[in-house]
Amino acid sequence: MPELPEVETVRRGLDKYTLDRAITGTEVLLPRTIAHPDTPEEFDFGLQHTQIQTWHRRGKYLFAELVSTDTQQAAGWLGVHLRMTGQLLWVESHTDLHKHTRVRLFLGKDWEIRFVDQRTFGQMWWIPPSKEPGQVMTGMGKLGPEPFEPAFSIEYFAAKLQKSQRNIKTVILDQTLIAGVGNIYADEALFMSKIHPNTPAGNLTISQVQLLHESIINVLQTSIDQGGTTFSNYLNVQGTNGNYGGMAWVYNRTKQPCRVCKTSIEKIRLGGRGTHYCPECQKI
Numbered sequence: 001m002p003e004l005p006e007v008e009t010v011r012r013g014l015d016k017y018t019l020d021r022a023i024t025g026t027e028v029l030l031p032r033t034i035a036h037p038d039t040p041e042e043f044d045f046g047l048q049h050t051q052i053q054t055w056h057r058r059g060k061y062l063f064a065e066l067v068s069t070d071t072q073q074a075a076g077w078l079g080v081h082l083r084m085t086g087q088l089l090w091v092e093s094h095t096d097l098h099k100h101t102r103v104r105l106f107l108g109k110d111w112e113i114r115f116v117d118q119r120t121f122g123q124m125w126w127i128p129p130s131k132e133p134g135q136v137m138t139g140m141g142k143l144g145p146e147p148f149e150p151a152f153s154i155e156y157f158a159a160k161l162q163k164s165q166r167n168i169k170t171v172i173l174d175q176t177l178i179a180g181v182g183n184i185y186a187d188e189a190l191f192m193s194k195i196h197p198n199t200p201a202g203n204l205t206i207s208q209v210q211l212l213h214e215s216i217i218n219v220l221q222t223s224i225d226q227g228g229t230t231f232s233n234y235l236n237v238q239g240t241n242g243n244y245g246g247m248a249w250v251y252n253r254t255k256q257p258c259r260v261c262k263t264s265i266e267k268i269r270l271g272g273r274g275t276h277y278c279p280e281c282q283k284i
């Protein structure tokens, strides 16, 4: 599932290729991909004669600021959530359609943004200029601070962890506490901090909290620098893989030797999620 580094990599690609080109039309192949407005026709009507000024990311949500191609006035927002398997690809329009193509946004006659999504949980929104994106993409309105912003301070993080007796792995996946950290980077950050994933969050010492805070930021930045992680479906807008997976400490490395101590990496389930850790390096 794409997490913050993958979505950020997609955002950077979209910002590189899709700005200042008129959206000349849309084709919705799977209507339920459009979460707002109610029909593909209204979605198409909202996007016609607009162009993308810039792409933003909040947690795992992407949203583009639109302006009218005629007047350059604000023309609403285009929102996207990739969910499990969504891919936003920048392709030439004559390229063969992948069978999981759900939505096409034509930017002139030669190029398009294609939304390909095998599992069909992905969503797209057109949001009118009278509203804020978070009012319509309601999940986005509930997100905790971005990991790279000052609001995600050690004090904030420590206060939230202190109150919880849930296991630390489950707590750092909570998007209302911190936005964008999913299963891959939770496992990686816990390994880097030498914290067992089943440790009750409230039991962590302040130095463990500091180390975990730093590790979350570091692993996300390292992965962004590598273009994200590809284990199954994730691709950047040019259709290429991310490279973090080859560097992972524990994620997806069950039964392989720990890169530090050579002990076999174990996989357990915590809060319903597969969790990878080194039983030697990470003790409760």
Ligand SMILES: [Zn+2]
Pocket (backbone or CB within 6 Å): 258, 259, 260, 261, 262, 263, 278, 279, 280, 281, 282
């Ligand atoms: Zn180890």
